[in-house]
Amino acid sequence: MTETTLTIQSILAPGLTLCRVALSSKKRALEYIAEQVHQSAEDLSEAQIFNNLVARERLGSTGIGQGIAIPHCRLEGCDKVVGVLITLEEGVAFDAIDNQPVDLLFALIVPKEATSEHLELLSQLAEKFNDHNFCTELRQCTDNAALYNRMTGTP
Template sequence: MDLSRILKPEAVKVIANVTSKKRLFQELGEVGHSIYAFPANEAVDALQERESLGPTGVGHGVALPHARLRGLDSVVGVFLRLDRRLDFDSVDRQPVDLVFALFAPIDSGVEHLKALALVSRTMRDAKICEKLRANDDPATLHAVLTELQPARAA
């Protein structure tokens, strides 16, 4: 599994003026709907439900919200780089600016966990996060996220 199979180039965005976690989830749902054709409102509800179990802000300015949705055939991703950091109730209490959301089929099981582990490993890499924060071009951000994936996944 590599990120280029999970994350389409058009699902990478730079977003300004997100002022709340709810609005962030709405953005994720809207991008997911436009790219992967799942219902935006169901995605928002599923993200909020998952977040109520515990925050998905993993620290160092990174959040990995994820949810399971009906109608998906495979795990898909949306990446947002926020222009302004957002309070996210992260484990280190730091605001986030890098958000990689995963949406998985209801019955995905191991596939969802493998994708989450891959995204987590990728986003823990300080050099990758530095490159993501230094670029505003979605195509460049996608390239940073998807380059050398097989080597990192091993």
């Protein structure tokens, strides 16, 4: 594998950018992420993605505060990083560090051996989500295309 710097634009597909989804819980959000990734990459196991996301959450919530979560996991048999961006109709309890409900999720599914890329992407996401105005703009999007364009900076 060649060393290339991954960007949010390179890992997020329009089909995995989902605006104002109605989900009732953290568990349901993780199931939904697994379903969506499996639909876009059928060779990846929905059950394995879900189980790995849950296992990662058991180590500590990926809810980083201010209504934002970055659930992520490594996955055996995955050959490229997959990003999933979801805004929720209503926030769900996510055991976030500030105990606030989460309504903005960016999930990362990464190949088992992709450690540096994984950390680089988490850093990029944390930087973007640190911008309160940017997060407000994401939450104001009313359709998948607008959400994708806002996240990737495409006009």
